[in-house]
Amino acid sequence: MSSLQQPVGAEADPESPVDDYMPTFFIGHHESKRPLPVTDKVLRQAQDVGYDMLTSPITSPHFHTRVLTLISSYLSAVALVEDSDDSIKNIPPAPIIPPLDPVDTPLTPGDTVGQIIAHSSPWIDLCSVDPLIANISRQVLNIEIAYASFCGVGNIIIPGPRSYTSGSTSNDGLIQYARAIQEALTIAPYLQMAIHIPMYGNEEAKDLTGDLKPFAKNYESTNKEKDIDLFETWDAWNLIRTVCKYNSRLSVALALPRRLPIESLQARWFAEPLRLLSFTPSTFLKNSGGHPVLGKSHQALITRYMRLKQPPWLLLRDVGPIPGLDDPMALNPTADGFPSPSVVIDASRSVSPTPAEAAEIKLKDTHKSKHKLYKDAAAHLIYLRYLQRNQPARTSIEKFGSGYQDYLQSPLQPLTDNLESVTYEVFEKDPVKYDWYERAIAQALSDWAQHGKPTSSSSGAVVIAVCGSGRGPLVTRALQASETTGVAVEIWAVEKNPNAYVLLQRHNEEDWGRVVNVVKSDMRAWKGPLRSAVSHIGQAITTSGTEPVSQYGKVDIIVSELLGSFADNELSPECLDGVQHVLAPQFGISIPSSYTAHLTPIMAPQLHADISRRSLTDPTATETPYVVMLHAIDYLANSVPEHPRIQQAWEFVHPLPASTLAIAEARRSGGVSGGGGGSMSGGDGANEHNTRSARLRFVCKDRGVVNGLAGYFETVLYDGGEAGKVELSTRPDNMAAKSKDMISWFPIFFPLKNPLYFPDDSELEVSIWRQTDDRKVWYEWLVEAYVMVGPDKRMRLGWSEMGTSRKVGCLM
Incomplete structure (x- = not known):
């Protein structure tokens, strides 16, 4: 029996028109110093070129100046008090930013806000160790969030923390930042917020005139290079969303670097709720014609990320102004996905040009025609539209699974329910x-x-x-x-x-x-x-x-x-x-003659958020093993000798020995002395031979969060000896070899009520039981995290709450 059911509103027919689906790239344009305001004319011009949306700051330079003046006045007042001879220093309280004036913001309620992504001020520092700067920064964010929500803006980008050093012994302010985001979520109950975070490392230093960070007490500019911790920015994001309790309105705007990191980190971000992928000119390479293109690895990443159930938007940051705004009569390019071959030819090199080459290119650019300048201004957009038109065809499983990805279904109960x-x-x-x-x-x-x-x-x-x-x-x-x-x-x-x-x-x-x-x-x-x-x-x-x-x-x-x-x-x-x-x-x-169950721990934040929302009205939501087409997840374990990434838990073989069935029948009729319960109270032990248990060890090189266990199976339908076995498998590592393109069964997901965090170089111990009381069958599961503290000694870091599906078990 297959566990596949049709989700509400999903198209399940693999021969339907959805087969012709081609992912749509929604592409936005961001200018750090955009001329304000973003009018209907600006939006129309951007759409004519090929953009779908524009960003707009919520507040204006006038507001920025007003905040800086307020801080300067306050610091001057504090200095006067501290320099006075009074024995009691009456330090004035932190200043309160007055409400916005019309000159402080370019936004106003209207039809245009639906095509605008608001961008909060990058010059604040929510992570500041100086209470004054942290307080002012939080006030600015709250004012901007409240006003954007009032105007009807649907989405806002918030610059990420100014520091990602989660392992530092000093107070790096991540908790302050996370708490500020949590507060912002309560201020605007309908606004979607995306935290702009680099995939790894720190974002490029920008000229932030009027940055609040240098105003902090004991501020020291640090430009010392340090070793890059690849998972540091993910760690910061994980802290933020955990403090915000996996709020469904909180997502990631992921900044893609020029050099992509290791596959494990790409997979980690794939599992997160991605709202945006952002690109800067430095993300792109130059091909032989001098046009911006992306390398093969970036193209593959975009293809993968755009296969998500809710594909992220793409945001081009500081790639130049929108063509044609200064000269409405100019012939402007349109990004239609059909550029000339020279525009999209692969790059001949994968490194940045030397300073001398860059200067030569710049000199040549100054002699280009006005039309060519317009074309250059849209070159990045033209290339992304080309990628959109040339996305690879979907596999048969992707076609069939459209609408099923990460859709939680309760397993079938074919013994008690008559299927439709x-x-x-x-x-x-x-x-x-x-x-x-x-x-x-x-x-x-x-x-x-x-x-x-x-x-x-x-x-x-x-x-x-x-x-x-x-x-x-x-x-x-x-x-x-x-x-x-x-x-x-x-x-x-x-x-x-x-x-x-x-x-x-x-x-x-x-x-x-x-x-x-x-x-x-x-x-x-x-x-x-x-x-x-x-x-x-x-x-x-x-x-x-x-x-x-x-x-x-x-x-x-x-x-x-x-x-x-x-x-x-x-x-x-x-x-x-x-x-x-x-x-x-x-x-x-018996066909099948045997079958085995297999497990692996996974990070599935979006499934966890979905289950958490369900638990508000369904007390069994966190105890139900769900059938789900796992998609936006990350496999946490590494395959090492004796401890593969996916491990077998137990096996059933048919037919059973006659003696086993005879004992079961004797127990059922009360003919076995000492019977009466088996492993679980409430039964006579007649089904005791079908209980199972396993304890499995998984090795995890990179830190992460366990949200649950992914379950798969393999079965031998018939063993023909020398002729070979006829097998089916749903294990992602074996499926292609044993039953490629099989779609009848999606994996099972055993959720953890609360996520379990573990550091680098940890081991996860998974314990799982198949239990029965002769009237129903259910599962119990628990995950423990360990770290090595000596050659032969481990320390338990934590463990999950015991999961049990007894209340929703399969009735016999």
């Missing part, structure tokens, strides 16, 4: 699963005939029971496997869903030539093929399973698709245990 036809239909579209099932059945039939095994039918046909037939796709594949191999079969389709039972009968009449025996029954209550009512092969019967009978036969091959996202989470073990009594004891085969 549309649910069956969605996972029947899988292009791989049923082909592999047909291969497994065909190989089993060929081996059966080759080895001359006796069958359970009087005619010599191999008896196949498709248990949990649904709408019948496996029945069709079993018939095709028989035709391909030339091995005669007798097929029984067993299905408890009364609605699907109707459809199975119709298929039997219209598609299967009435050769299938359709039975309406829970597979665990089915007594087997009704031999007294079968006269010969091909003479099918239809029964509700309630008629009095004289003899029941056995089944040679049981075929089922009961697996969930974690293999056993939809009670495949319990169902196959219950139907095993009809399987021929000597040669009977």
Whole structure:
């Protein structure tokens, strides 16, 4: 059984027009010293060139001057007091910035604000160790946030912290910054805020005339170079959003550098809520024609990031003014995605020009025509539009998964719920699963005939029971496997869903030539093929399973698709245990014959935020294992010897030894001395053999946050010995080799109620249990973080709250 369901409003049909989807790049323009205000005329001109939006400062240079004057006056007053001879120094309180005047802001409510991204002042310093500067900076931010919200601005960019030295022993002010952002979020309850943060390192130093930072007491300019900590800026962002409790209105405006960092850091930012990717001229290379282009690695990163469920916007920062504003009659370029080949040819080098080369290029630029200058001013935009038009086609999984990415679904309960036809239909579209099932059945039939095994039918046909037939796709594949191999079969389709039972009968009449025996029954209550009512092969019967009978036969091959996202989470073990009594004891085969569950810790901040919001109205939200197409996540573990990134937790094999089932039955009937509960109170232990537990160790080189566990499975449908195994896998590292492009199952996600932070060079211990009380099955899970403090000694840094899905467990 597949765990895939259709999300509300999602297009699940992979053959739909959404296949022709091409990502749309929403591109904005930012000028640090933009002429103000941004009028309708400016917006129209920007749109004519090809921009979608513009940034605008919230306050004007006049306001900036007013704040500087206020600070200067206050510092002068303080100096007078400190220089006085009075024994009691009456230091005046910190000044309060007066309300805005019209001359203090270029913004006004109106139609234009919908196409404007507000940009808060970069000259404040929320991280300042000087209480005065920190206080003034917070006042400026709050004033700007409140006024932008009043004007109806929907999005605002806030410059990131001025210091990212999270490991410093001094007070670097990150907590102050985070608290200021938390306060700003409460001031404007509908405003989307993006913190502008470099991917790593510090942003380029800019000429910030009137910067508040030098006003700080004991300020010292430090230009000393230090080793770059690649994850330092992410660490700062993590602190900010944690203080803000993963607020859904808080996101990242990520500044892309000229040289991209290691893949693990790119993957880390991919998992974050990205609102914007920002580019400066230094991000680009120059090709042989002198035009700005991006290297292959940047192109790949953009392609990857633009595949997010909510693709980030792109922001060009300080690439020049909008062409044509000074000369409306000039012929302006339009970024239509069809530039000349010389404009977009790959760069011949990957480094910046030398100072002499840069001077020569600048000298040549001064002799270019006015039209060429206009064209140069839009060159970066023209190139991004070209990238948009030339994005690679989506894979089949990306096409099918459109709308499913990071969409949380509760796992199916097929034993207690009768599925709708549309649910069956969605996972029947899988292009791989049923082909592999047909291969497994065909190989089993060929081996059966080759080895001359006796069958359970009087005619010599191999008896196949498709248990949990649904709408019948496996029945069709079993018939095709028989035709391909030339091995005669007798097929029984067993299905408890009364609605699907109707459809199975119709298929039997219209598609299967009435050769299938359709039975309406829970597979665990089915007594087997009704031999007294079968006269010969091909003479099918239809029964509700309630008629009095004289003899029941056995089944040679049981075929089922009961697996969930974690293999056993939809009670495949319990169902196959219950139907095993009809399987021929000597040669009977189960397809699948075995399956294993696999785990890895992941960072999934957006899933955590979603679950946290759900928990406000649903007390079980943080205890539910969700089926989800994991997309915006980061795998935290590194693969090292003996500790791979994804590890097996446990295995189930079918059929079980008869002795195991005999003990289970004895416990169920009270025939085992000392029984009464098994591992969990409340049951008699009849299902004790299906409990499992695992403790897995994962090695993490880079610091991170665990938001939960990603679960996958692998299954051996049939083991043909020397002929090989027919296998399915949802593990991202094995799927391409075993069942490429399979889409029936999305991973399972076991959430942690509270994120667990760990530093560099840590180890994560994952403990997980499959529990049962004979009435339901559930999981319990816990994560611990350790760090090595000696050659053979570890220190536990922390642990998560025990997760348990008992309240939402699968009913047997």
